[in-house]
Amino acid sequence: PTAPTLHAPAQPACPTKPSSNLGLRLDSCQPPLNVAIMVAALLAAVLLQQAVLTAAEPATIEAQNLRRAPLAVLAMQKQESVDGSTAGLQTAMVERMDQVANSTDTLFNVEHMQSVAESLESLIMRNLSKEVTARFLDHMMTQVNVLQSNIPSRVGVSQTHLDSVLKSYHKCDAERITALTFAERHKVDTPEKDKVHTDCRMEESAAKKVLDACDKANSEIRRFMAEDPTCTSWSALKAMTPESAAKRCQEAEPEESYEDYLERMRSELDSELLIYRETKAACAGRDAALASCDVEQVAYSQKKDTCDILQAHLEKESCFHATEIRNAWNTYSKCWTGANQKYRIEATQAYEMAEAQKKEYLSSLKIECLLKGFPSENTKKVKEECDAEVSKAKVPDNLKIEIVCPPAYEQPPAKLPSYPGDGEYREEMFDGIPAKAPVVQSQKCTVMPLLKVSEEDQKLVECQGAEF
Numbered sequence: 001p002t003a004p005t006l007h008a009p010a011q012p013a014c015p016t017k018p019s020s021n022l023g024l025r026l027d028s029c030q031p032p033l034n035v036a037i038m039v040a041a042l043l044a045a046v047l048l049q050q051a052v053l054t055a056a057e058p059a060t061i062e063a064q065n066l067r068r069a070p071l072a073v074l075a076m077q078k079q080e081s082v083d084g085s086t087a088g089l090q091t092a093m094v095e096r097m098d099q100v101a102n103s104t105d106t107l108f109n110v111e112h113m114q115s116v117a118e119s120l121e122s123l124i125m126r127n128l129s130k131e132v133t134a135r136f137l138d139h140m141m142t143q144v145n146v147l148q149s150n151i152p153s154r155v156g157v158s159q160t161h162l163d164s165v166l167k168s169y170h171k172c173d174a175e176r177i178t179a180l181t182f183a184e185r186h187k188v189d190t191p192e193k194d195k196v197h198t199d200c201r202m203e204e205s206a207a208k209k210v211l212d213a214c215d216k217a218n219s220e221i222r223r224f225m226a227e228d229p230t231c232t233s234w235s236a237l238k239a240m241t242p243e244s245a246a247k248r249c250q251e252a253e254p255e256e257s258y259e260d261y262l263e264r265m266r267s268e269l270d271s272e273l274l275i276y277r278e279t280k281a282a283c284a285g286r287d288a289a290l291a292s293c294d295v296e297q298v299a300y301s302q303k304k305d306t307c308d309i310l311q312a313h314l315e316k317e318s319c320f321h322a323t324e325i326r327n328a329w330n331t332y333s334k335c336w337t338g339a340n341q342k343y344r345i346e347a348t349q350a351y352e353m354a355e356a357q358k359k360e361y362l363s364s365l366k367i368e369c370l371l372k373g374f375p376s377e378n379t380k381k382v383k384e385e386c387d388a389e390v391s392k393a394k395v396p397d398n399l400k401i402e403i404v405c406p407p408a409y410e411q412p413p414a415k416l417p418s419y420p421g422d423g424e425y426r427e428e429m430f431d432g433i434p435a436k437a438p439v440v441q442s443q444k445c446t447v448m449p450l451l452k453v454s455e456e457d458q459k460l461v462e463c464q465g466a467e468f
Contacts (some may be wrong), residue, residue, distance in 0.1 A: 008409060041372040087125065090136040093119055097143040097367075103154035106356040107390035109147075113363035120370040132374050144368045151361050152398040156356060159401055162350045169406045172332055176410070186321035187417070193314045198432055200307040205436035207300040209354045212436075214293035220370040227259035231283035237276055304437070312442045314429070322419035326447050329412040336409055347403045354401035361399055366390045390436055405463035412450055420445040 093116050100109045100116075123132060250263050369389050374383035418425035420443045429438045 004144045023057040024162065043121070046368070059090040060443055068405050086131045087133075090132060094139055094143075095137060097140055097147075101143045106154070106353055106360055109361060110356055110359045113360060113367060117363060117366050117370065118238055120367065121383055124370065124373065125380075136309075137371055137374055138441050142365050142372055144371070147364050148368075149362065151357055151364075152396070155357050155401065158350050160345055160410070162403070165339075165343050165346045166406060167337065168342065171333035172339055173407065173410070175335065176328055176378075179331065180325065183324035183328060186317045186324070190314070190317060190321075193310070193317070194429060195312050197310040199306065200310055201305070201433045201439070202436040204300070204303045204307050205434035207296070207303045208436040210294040211293060211300045216292065219339055223286060231279070234279050236440045259370055307437065308442060311439060315441070315443035315445070318417070318425065318429070319443055319447075320431055320446065322417040323447050325417055326450060329416075330448060330451045332410070333453050337453055337457050340406065340457065340460070342405055344459075348464070350376035350401045351403060354399065357399055358395050361395060362390050362393060365393050393458045403461060406460055408460065409458045416450070419447055 095111050096116055100112055122206055253264075256264070276317075366386055370382065370387035373386065418428055420441055425439075426439075432437050
């Protein structure tokens with residue numbers, strides 16, 4: 001049906017004049033309100049005609065649900081079809097298949113291919129299959145073939161990407177092994193350095209024993225001299241000077257003659273000289289027995305300094321070794337955890353994508369089957385046969401995603417290298433050091449604690465392939 005023709009009310013003759021801005025001829029005596037009414041009436045007529053057409057053409061509704069085709073293609077399809085609405089639906093489906101064939105969005109493709117399949121079924125069930133043009137069938141079949149050839153390549157790209165993510169585990173393992181191997185260079189010479197240091201401490205202990213023996217002998221001589229009453233005054237006598245004796249000579253007793261004074265002084269000095277000589281004879285030899293321990297002290301000090309330097313080098317290498325071992329495991333833990341989280345996400349997305357690709361492939365099989373059924377007298381049979389064919393179809397292997405099992409998290413060893421400042425290190429390295437050569441820590445070693453990877457983070461993705 002066509003929209004009714006609207007006629008404006010008759011108006012008295014009136015001279016007209018062209019409008020400069022619209023290029024129309026308007027009645028100079030007609031009020032502007034009449035023009036607005038006329039425009040509104042024409043717009044209402046167009047809307048009414050559109051509503052009537054929509055109600056009368058079910059195929060046009062389906063075409064509107066799809067994307068509209070260019071007018072030139074639509075016109076060409078109308079020329080080759082008896083029913084213009086069928087031609088419009090064909091053009092819309094062609095455009096939709098063109099979009100699907102050039103799209104990598106699987107969800108978009110599945111949704112719109114199902115829409116195309118439903119439109120084809122609609123044409124068949126409404127006995128409009130004979131109105132479908134050969135151009136439409138050829139074009140649609142070509143796009144189906146293109147689509148079926150593109151799906152495996154998209155799956156292959158997804159598989160390649162997933163495999164590349166899987167290699168992150170290998171990268172973590174390789175870096176861990178490299179770092180641990182590199183850290184061992186600090187331990188290569190440890191046994192030899194430990195032996196040199198231990199031997200040095202043995203020599204230091206021997207030097208300390210010689211020094212202690214010298215100091216002990218002198219101490220015993222001094223103790224004996226201090227306890228012997230014969231030599232008790234020897235130290236004081238040795239300290240006497242002529243000045244102290246001369247002071248005594250200047251002192252005279254009251255009423256003492258000069259001769260008496262001289263006699264008395266001689267007697268006192270002879271007595272002091274005798275005591276001095278007897279004491280000297282008895283005790284001066286013992287002073288000679290006190291040997292100097294300077295040589296022993298220098299030998300011991302030099303040996304101890306040498307051993308301290310060797311110990312510092314040994315502790316430095318041990319600290320480097322312990323630190324780098326822990327850093328290697330901590331770096332691996334961070335790397336593996338990140339790789340595992342990413343692989344779990346990527347594997348899940350790849351699996352979902354593969355399932356969508358399967359649906360896309362099955363939808364293409366149904367469209368292909370329906371296209372081969374045009375035109376057909378037994379429309380119901382065509383639909384049933386296509387449904388049965390799709391339900392029995394097997395998905396090719398090149399449309400399947402293989403989620404390879406990643407390597408499990410490698411646990412750090414229960415016992416890690418000890419380090420200076422740790423009681424265990426002291427027992428390991430300095431247990432055989434003599435007591436005469438005590439070891440004092442010379443290096444401050446700060447190591448990072450090991451990172452803990454939770455059981456949840458250690459869970460692997462569900463997989464079916466061999467371990468990578």
